[in-house]
Amino acid sequence: MPTLTDDLKTRILQAVDQGYAAQTELLAQLVRIPSQRGEEARAQDFMAAQYARRGYDVDRWRIDVDAIRGMPGFSPVAVSYDDAWNVVGVHRSRTQKGRSLILNGHIDVVPIGPRSQWSRDPYDPAIVDGWMYGRGAGDMKSGLVACMAALDALRGLGLQPAADVFLQSVVEEECTGNGALACLQRGYRADAAFIPEPLLPMLMRAQVGPMWFQVQVEGDPQHASAAFSGAGANAIHKAIFLIQAMDELETRWNGRKHEHTHFCNHPHPIRFNLGKIAGGDWPSSVPAWCTFDMRVAVYPGQSLEAARAEIEAFVAEAAARDPFLAQHPPKVIYHGFMAEGYELKDADEVEGVLRASHERVFGEPLREHATSAATDARFYGLYADTPAIVYGPECRMPHGYDEAVNLESVRKVTQTIALFIADWCGLEAYAA
Amino acid sequence: MPTLTDDLKTRILQAVDQGYAAQTELLAQLVRIPSQRGEEARAQDFMAAQYARRGYDVDRWRIDVDAIRGMPGFSPVAVSYDDAWNVVGVHRSRTQKGRSLILNGHIDVVPIGPRSQWSRDPYDPAIVDGWMYGRGAGDMKSGLVACMAALDALRGLGLQPAADVFLQSVVEEECTGNGALACLQRGYRADAAFIPEPLLPMLMRAQVGPMWFQVQVEGDPQHASAAFSGAGANAIHKAIFLIQAMDELETRWNGRKHEHTHFCNHPHPIRFNLGKIAGGDWPSSVPAWCTFDMRVAVYPGQSLEAARAEIEAFVAEAAARDPFLAQHPPKVIYHGFMAEGYELKDADEVEGVLRASHERVFGEPLREHATSAATDARFYGLYADTPAIVYGPECRMPHGYDEAVNLESVRKVTQTIALFIADWCGLEAYAA
Numbered sequence: 080m081p082t083l084t085d086d087l088k089t090r091i092l093q094a095v096d097q098g099y100a101a102q103t104e105l106l107a108q109l110v111r112i113p114s115q116r117g118e119e120a121r122a123q124d125f126m127a128a129q130y131a132r133r134g135y136d137v138d139r140w141r142i143d144v145d146a147i148r149g150m151p152g153f154s155p156v157a158v159s160y161d162d163a164w165n166v167v168g169v170h171r172s173r174t175q176k177g178r179s180l181i182l183n184g185h186i187d188v189v190p191i192g193p194r195s196q197w198s199r200d201p202y203d204p205a206i207v208d209g210w211m212y213g214r215g216a217g218d219m220k221s222g223l224v225a226c227m228a229a230l231d232a233l234r235g236l237g238l239q240p241a242a243d244v245f246l247q248s249v250v251e252e253e254c255t256g257n258g259a260l261a262c263l264q265r266g267y268r269a270d271a272a273f274i275p276e277p278l279l280p281m282l283m284r285a286q287v288g289p290m291w292f293q294v295q296v297e298g299d300p301q302h303a304s305a306a307f308s309g310a311g312a313n314a315i316h317k318a319i320f321l322i323q324a325m326d327e328l329e330t331r332w333n334g335r336k337h338e339h340t341h342f343c344n345h346p347h348p349i350r351f352n353l354g355k356i357a358g359g360d361w362p363s364s365v366p367a368w369c370t371f372d373m374r375v376a377v378y379p380g381q382s383l384e385a386a387r388a389e390i391e392a393f394v395a396e397a398a399a400r401d402p403f404l405a406q407h408p409p410k411v412i413y414h415g416f417m418a419e420g421y422e423l424k425d426a427d428e429v430e431g432v433l434r435a436s437h438e439r440v441f442g443e444p445l446r447e448h449a450t451s452a453a454t455d456a457r458f459y460g461l462y463a464d465t466p467a468i469v470y471g472p473e474c475r476m477p478h479g480y481d482e483a484v485n486l487e488s489v490r491k492v493t494q495t496i497a498l499f500i501a502d503w504c505g506l507e508a509y510a511a
Numbered sequence: 512m513p514t515l516t517d518d519l520k521t522r523i524l525q526a527v528d529q530g531y532a533a534q535t536e537l538l539a540q541l542v543r544i545p546s547q548r549g550e551e552a553r554a555q556d557f558m559a560a561q562y563a564r565r566g567y568d569v570d571r572w573r574i575d576v577d578a579i580r581g582m583p584g585f586s587p588v589a590v591s592y593d594d595a596w597n598v599v600g601v602h603r604s605r606t607q608k609g610r611s612l613i614l615n616g617h618i619d620v621v622p623i624g625p626r627s628q629w630s631r632d633p634y635d636p637a638i639v640d641g642w643m644y645g646r647g648a649g650d651m652k653s654g655l656v657a658c659m660a661a662l663d664a665l666r667g668l669g670l671q672p673a674a675d676v677f678l679q680s681v682v683e684e685e686c687t688g689n690g691a692l693a694c695l696q697r698g699y700r701a702d703a704a705f706i707p708e709p710l711l712p713m714l715m716r717a718q719v720g721p722m723w724f725q726v727q728v729e730g731d732p733q734h735a736s737a738a739f740s741g742a743g744a745n746a747i748h749k750a751i752f753l754i755q756a757m758d759e760l761e762t763r764w765n766g767r768k769h770e771h772t773h774f775c776n777h778p779h780p781i782r783f784n785l786g787k788i789a790g791g792d793w794p795s796s797v798p799a800w801c802t803f804d805m806r807v808a809v810y811p812g813q814s815l816e817a818a819r820a821e822i823e824a825f826v827a828e829a830a831a832r833d834p835f836l837a838q839h840p841p842k843v844i845y846h847g848f849m850a851e852g853y854e855l856k857d858a859d860e861v862e863g864v865l866r867a868s869h870e871r872v873f874g875e876p877l878r879e880h881a882t883s884a885a886t887d888a889r890f891y892g893l894y895a896d897t898p899a900i901v902y903g904p905e906c907r908m909p910h911g912y913d914e915a916v917n918l919e920s921v922r923k924v925t926q927t928i929a930l931f932i933a934d935w936c937g938l939e940a941y942a943a
Contacts, residue, residue: 189793190793190796192732192792192796196729218734253793254793254794254795289735291794297625297628299911300624300910300911300912301909301910301911303782303786303910304782304784304884305779305883306710307884307906307908307909307910310782313784313785316785319751319755350735350736350742352745352795352796352797353745353748354735354793354795354796354797354798355790355793355794356747356798357789357790358788359786359787359804361622361685361686362786362787362804363686363721363786363806364784364911365784365910366787366788367624368624368625371747372794374795376736415794416794450736450738451736451738452736453736477733477734478733478734478793478795478796479733479797
């Protein structure tokens with residue numbers, strides 16, 4: 080087993096650099112394949128082909144909702160999984176001397192919003208001033224490609240991990256996490272997981288658990304003129320009444336940050352996002368219905384059941400203040416994220432390896448942070464007793480217009496990942 | 512030419528009664544044919560067949576937007592007219608001794624809203640306690656059928672109008688009025704028009720002019736967590752800001768009712784209706800866009816151009832109070848109603864005939880009202896110099912759930928229409 084000498088580390092970093100043009104081109108190819116919810120299959124085919132080309136065993140399967148429904152961490156699903164494919168590329172070590180590793184990334188990207196607001200085609204990546212633009216360029220196709228490229232760099236030196244490595248390209252990270260959950264269901268386990276989400280080259284210490292819910296509001300539809308029976312009750316106005324009431328709950332939940340070690344200094348850990356609204360069928364009818372979708376979040380350790388109960392009670396109390404809503408109570412339903420918060424702990428060993436790798440690349444100590452976003456790390460940490468590292472490149476405007484990833488940060492993060500693999504898994508001679 | 516003696520009037524009323532069971536069955540058949548926007552063709556086929564069965568010449572044509580676009584009263588169209596058919600059944604008098612008449616009704620109905628809120632299938636009419644339920648039962652299939660039934664009653668006495676009568680079944684009343692406008696474009700003219708809209712058996716003296724507009728609001732979409740660049744700008748919240756500002760404009764416009772003879776005593780003539788809203792693509796993204804549709808209205812005589820300018824200036828001023836909207840001004844676009852208000856005047860002759868007919872049926876003087884709703888009457892009155900009567904049955908919940916029409920009022924209104932035709936057009940012997 081080759082020793083990870085300083086000289087070898089230098090050669091690994093150089094190997095990443097030598098492969099970086101090809102890695103960037105590979106990332107551009109992947110960004111060109113749209114992979115919003117329901118259309119990820121082609122991008123997954125691409126990943127499967129890339130894994131196969133490198134000689135990894137490829138496991139590609141369609142997510143079976145019934146197989147994961149009963150598992151902890153499952154999020155309710157409102158859409159079809161007919162085209163929801165996971166892909167895992169498996170490196171199996173000959174020597175099995177090191178610690179095994181899951182390298183996980185998600186292939187799904189969020190909707191682009193109005194195309195007209197993008198400076199350029201979101202699926203035709205351009206590189207400007209060291210940033211690659213495109214939906215998913217940062218979140219997180221750069222991470223998916225970086226994992227492959229880190230292993231490519233080792234192989235360029237005639238080396239490969241001395242432990243099993245599972246390259247996971249999963250769907251559903253952006254709405255449920257059921258893709259990562261399906262990897263657990265399929266039996267994938269390792270001594271650690273590493274997820275290069277574009278949350279900066281810092282150790283993510285803790286993340287909140289997002290929850291999606293929809294409030295369904297009724298109205299009393301009548302002729303818009305009120306020339307007939309009366310003015311009815313406008314479901315959209317009633318929804319706005321409830322939406323504005325929700326501010327109070329957001330304030331309440333953020334006020335509890337002081338009970339949570341990793342979030343007490345965060346300016347606003349629990350972001351309530353009014354993400355979607357729809358209501359009414361006809362401008363000249365008083366709207367009969369309105370629904371709105373919110374993304375909220377819970378702290379690590381907080382019970383989802385209690386959070387749901389609090390949301391429902393809050394909505395009911397707010398509704399009770401309106402005479403019509405009191406008689407027509409709104410419904411709260413759940414589809415999409417139903418995620419617990421997650422905190423990385425009791426993970427000195429894996430943290431130490433990351434720390435050393437990062438310092439070697441960046442020349443400065445690894446910083447850490449707690450985030451108001453979430454990642455698939457929770458599945459490994461909470462439900463598989465596997466420490467999960469989240470550490471990745473710098474991204475501008477994930478979920479926004481003109482999303483872009485900083486290519487220099489991708490390069491350095493790839494170097495960190497390569498060193499991390501070499502250190503965590505150990506190395507053995509490459510054998511085709 | 513038979514004289515309209517009191518005895519003949521009595522026989523006409525009796526003839527309506529004798530045909531009333533068949534008329535009610537015909538109405539039920541028509542209600543069973545859904546005719547929301549874009550699906551009216553089958554109901555129009557039904558009307559064409561009914562007209563043909565009675566020996567009227569049938570004119571059925573698809574509305575040609577290009578042919579009406581330049582006409583006064585045209586409303587901008589955002590949908591396809593591929594299936595927008597008008598049907599006119601024409602009775603041509605042999606003797607031409609009387610005054611010609613347009614009997615107009617609209618076949619289109621508004622959306623039903625959530626089906627679950629209806630007590631029964633909106634397209635399976637049931638009669639309960641003298642009310643026929645169903646979408647369109649009142650608004651206004653009852654009126655369309657009443658016009659046919661009134662002529663049927665005369666024919667049952669061996670009589671027919673001694674002037675041309677045009678039975679118009681038009682589309683697009685509920686969103687633009689372009690169906691009635693297309694009748695004008697096609698050349699239909701008469702000495703009076705009669706529209707049995709379900710605005711009660713009263714003379715409609717004046718109506719407002721509805722206008723639909725859509726406000727398109729941008730956001731700055733980002734990750735819902737605000738974990739990256741910042742919180743972005745939520746297009747739905749920005750839309751709510753503008754929606755709430757609109758209250759002020761509604762108050763301002765209603766305050767002007769004192770300048771309008773027929774509306775100065777109306778409690779709230781100008782109803783602003785927030786009829787539709789849509790925004791956002793993804794609960795975990797800050798919404799990039801939101802649009803909302805409003806129905807407002809102008810008074811008779813008020814300039815539509817000035818109204819549009821006032822709306823646009825108001826939206827711009829409201830937007831200027833928000834730092835983001837000031838930099839990203841919302842757009843106001845128009846599709847659907849762009850209607851002037853209308854007042855029936857200089858119409859003593861036709862009013863007198865209606866008054867006498869109504870009194871004979873109801874045994875009490877005809878009352879009149881001004882309405883915060885609108886009808887196709889404006890086209891005849893404003894653009895064809897033709898007095899247009901709006902007078903019809905009693906309807907519960909037009910545009911609402913469990914729409915229903917009072918069958919006793921339909922019967923009496925049919926009697927009034929029959930007497931009105933006999934008096935206005937005169938009578939001649941029926942000839943097949």
